[in-house]
Amino acid sequence: MKRLQFILSFLLISLFSSTLSAAEIWVSINGSDKNSGTITHPFATIDAALRKARELRRLNDATVQNGIFIHVSGGVYQRYEPLFIRPEDSGTETSPTIIQAVNGANPIISGGIQIKNWQRLKSTVQGLHKSIKDKIWVADLSYSANQLFNCRQLWVNGSKATRAKNTSADSMLRILSWNHADETCWIPAAKEEDITQLQGAEMFIHQWWAIATLRIKSAKKIGDSVLLSFHQPESKIQSEHPWPAPWISKETGNSAFYLTNAIQFLNEPGEWFLDVKNQKMYYYPHANENMETAEVIAPAIETLVNVEGTIDNPVHHISFQGIQFQHTTWMRPSNYGHVPLQAGMYLLDAYKLKIPGTEDKRGLENQAWIGRPKAAVNLSYTHHTSFINCVFQHLASTGIDYVRGASYDKIERNVFKDIGGTAIQLGVYSDEAFETHLPYSPTDEREICKHLQVTNNVVNNVANEDWGCVGISAGYVQNTLIQYNDVSDVSYSGICVGWGWTKTINALKNNKILNNQVTRYAKHMYDVGGLYTLSAQPGTLIANNYIDSIYKAPYAHDPNHWFYFYLDEGSAYITIQNNWCPSEKVMRNSNGPGNTWENNGPSVSDTVKMNAGLQQKFNHLLKYKNAYNNWPINTPSKKQL
DSSP, rough: OHHHHHHHHHHHHHHHHHHHHEEEEOOOTOOTSSSOOOOSSSSSSSSHHHHHHHHHHTTTTTGGGTTEEEEEESSSEEESSSEOOOOOOOOOOOEEEEEETTTTEEEEEOOEEEEOOOOEESSEEEEEEEEGGGOOEEEEEOSEEEEESOOOOEETTTEOEEEEEEEOTTEEEEEEEETTTTEEEEEEEEEEOTTTTTEEEEEEEETOOOOOOOEEEEEETTTEEEEEEEOTHHHHHHHHSSSSSSOOTTOOOSOOEESSOOGGGSTTTTTTEEEETTTTEEEEOOOOOOOTTOEEEEOOOOSSSSEEESSSSOSEEEESSSOOOEEEOOOOOHHHBOOOETTTTEEEEEEESSSSSOOOOOTTOOEEEEEEOEEEHHOOOOOOOOEEEEEEEEEEEEEEEEEEEESSOOOEEEEEEEEOOOSSEEEEEOOTTOOTTTOOOOOGGGGGGESSSSSSSSSEEESSSSTOOEEEEEOESSSSSSSEEEEEEEESEEEEEEOSSSOOOSSOOOEEEEOEEEEOOOOOOOSSSEEOOOOOEEEEEEOOOEEEEEBBTOOOOHHHHHHHHEEOOTTEEEEEESSSSSSOOOEEEESOOOOOEESTTTTSSSSHHHSSOGGGGGGGGGGOOOOTSSSOOOOTTTTTT
16 A cells, blocks of 8 residues: 555656646857757757757757756857858747746857957057067957958957047047038048058947947048048938038037048057958057956957748747857948947938928938848737846947837846947838838838837936947837936937827827936937937836936037927927926927826936835846946026026
């Protein structure tokens, strides 16, 4: 009898255990993709782990009943192409696929290559100042035998280095004039260098709420000035598009600029120059940097992870947890220039209408078609995916981008820092063939991003390359929650929702922007808001946010054109209430009907400030924030208080 009871108990325990089992796959930088993926014989790549997981699901293996856990050990997993996640990798509600860091480990998915074997420069290099030759170090590149390596970023010992430029530190110069008909620009001539030898060089120009990167075609010096012309297609776009254009003003100064990517500009510690033709990297180290031991990383690819379903077969129930995403580049500016309209969305074509007016907007005077920058992590047609406790840093363009067709996806408790563009981007803005001022209302609503959650993320030091980008940006989204985020040290606006500049009802509605903290923003650009909206968005609620500390942007087109809230063109049917900011310094530009403005400003209870930003249990993430305390902050005038 006792024996029978034992057998029955054993069978019950075994049955119960089997219902709780889950498939476990292990990955280690010391593993091999020829291994079986067990804890003792791990794979070397996440690709191999995903393939095994895919096969387990295809074969309906019993071990996947309660999920598949891909355990990733610490170390750097270098990518030569994006990790591709497809519909066949999907899990289910009861059996998700979770790609997670091993407890205490720090796995990094990196698109970078280490540059080693640095040597002091011994030979003379044409264009380089002879006075600093003995301070320059050089390394030969050997990334690929089939193509020339090129990049636009470099990190030395974890800090972003400066691409050689013709101005010192954060200073810039002012253009003299811009000729839109001839597509040329006059700038002051530099005394100490030959500014006419600029093959491969670029002009970085500040214009209102955006920058532009223009590849220099020719430079002709006449007296104390230089006439620049630029390559196509950016030359035509830059001179034809009306907004934002180069700023010419006797009162506030013309548009600021600097020139970059020429060997003669390499003259300050922390600067670098890549000679693409001869595959040599030059660097001017800081006094405390030892180039014999320094970790120098150059990004080789633009996207680390590409999650791509289809409208009828989306990717779903996959989660990344505790993973770092590092070291991406973005090469379009090197190949085509970069002339953004707003928020980093670059113009493919744009011009002023001789006779204003379109079907949606009688007074519209310009047409524009835009493209979308690359993201380190790119997702389309997904549902129930998530990124939790991850770190996105040292990235050239967008951090994470849910492009279209996403629903019930989550971005929670992550850190975004040292990012060249926008940290978090959500939803359709405009397709390349869709004029960007038209209201977006797709026939198939499965294209629309819905029910997304962006909560308890730290966003710090972003838009540090394309200054017109933002912290968190949402285009045409629905029922999306942006809550408890801490956004700081952004070059332009903090959190932006909406697109299209239209009062017409469209796909945008029912979003909630709640309990966020946005501080120390507008570091470089004005025409700005801590919270910014565009277009009609019925049912949208903006409440209980804390907005403070707008930087004094040194080259702003209008030094007073900064705001805590910016309700831009077409903003309609939005409720804004109980938000704390130092004053009601608000822009309402051609708003639509139905907006409710209630109890906002310095009189709002301090509990709003206390409860905005990260929830207390996640405050440990604040250790990743850096403050730039040497940058001055605007103070509202007495009239505005």
